[in-house]
Amino acid sequence: MSYQAAPAVRAGNVRLILRAYEPDGLPVHLVHAGQDTLPLKTRSFLDFAVGHLRSALAALPAADAVSPS
Secondary structure: OHHHHHHHHHHOOOOOOOHHHOOOOOOEOOOOOOOOOOOHHHHHHHHHHHHHHHHHHHOOOHHHOOOEO
């Protein structure tokens, strides 16, 4: 995935040669089973993951970025 290769591309260790054939980015979704009350551990993980994903995706070059939803 682009976010996994981004550090190597930035460092110049990997060169993208078929950029015109790359598919469009896909949104990222975090899904959980609906419950009356969301367990605190699940809520904590979702809050952590959303923040982490937003930071990581914002650091990618604009062409590689995927908008978190």
